[in-house]
Amino acid sequence: MLSPLRITQPHRLLDEHPVFTSCDIDQARAQVARIFCSHGLEQTDPAQQLDCHMHRVALGALSLNYLCYGADVEITPGCLSDFYLVQIPVAGHADIHYGRQHAYSDTSTAVVLSPHQPVAMRWQADCAQVMLHIPRALMEQRSAETPDEGSAPFDYQLALAQREGPAAGWCRMVVDLARNIDVNGTAWLRHEAAVASLQDSLVCGLLALQPRAQGERRPAVPAPALPRHVQRAQEFIETHAEQALTMADVARVACVSERALQEGFRRHLGTTPNAYLREVRLQRIQGDLRAAAGSGVPVALYEIAYRYGFFHLGRFAAYYKARFGESPSATLQRH
DSSP states (O other): OOOOOOOOOTTOOOTTSEEEEESOHHHHHHHHHHHSOOOEEEESOTTSOOOEEEEEEEETTEEEEEEEOSSOEEEEEEOOOSEEEEEEEEESOEEEEETTEEEEEBTTEEEEEOSSSOEEEEEOTTOEEEEEEEEHHHHHHHHHHOGGGOOSSOOOOSEEESSSSHHHHHHHHHHHHHHHHHHHOSGGGGOHHHHHHHHHHHHHHHHHTOOOOTTOOOOOOOOOSSOHHHHHHHHHHHHSTTSOOOHHHHHHHHTSOHHHHHHHHHHHHSSOHHHHHHHHHHHHHHHHHHHHHHHTOOOOHHHHHHHTTOOOHHHHHHHHHHHHSSOHHHHHHHO
């Protein structure tokens, strides 16, 4: 009889969204393959007992996953082919090989697995990971819409520092998202604008971490003689603030690249398109709260926040207080 090795999982996330739990290696392989892709899965220490947990939440075209095996395992999916997979350990460690690259992945080092070269991994029994699944087609579409980020397809550098450097904030955002779902649930997923905003933030944030070849320069963007594209962007944002908007959408309507849109807003408005959209949405929310307070009809603050694309309630409250000098609930009480 196997002597079970019980690994406590104090960092287990997305518990309310289980995909499966299993102590059987074949079942675990089949269930994970159903979500990601076919792969080899072998237990490397027969004295341990598998205790596999997988949880998953869909985020538009993306998905946020939690996975642990509870035993030492070797995972060999080969080439991922049609998706990118960001693996962020929240406990334990794993050895990751991607093509000729190798990374020792732990709570200070995440990895990005690109679709193009073979992957082989060894997870230790105490390893638990938050994993962001991004379809290759979406990543390449967003890369093509953002000329500064280079031409698709591309391979990421395997390792991402979780605790320092430019990737730390992005990795923290992904893990914080899982924790926020555990605390506040997924009601906001019913709101198209919130999901689209989140998806765009995650994908564009990851694209911004793409390493550039040495000496590569961003293309210079000439300042337009007349900022007509800025006016078009303003009108579009103000008309569609309650809808699912990405900067690619705004740039398309303004008939310029995202880079030119950013430069136009900076030069002529002293802000960014995202900050301008946030300002418009905050103004609308304040108006809605005042109207609700005046009518005496009870309202749920989170419903209003989600309607305008604020999926993280703590950040929403901070933005609101910084803009208006009081909390959203205070606005409800004062008017």
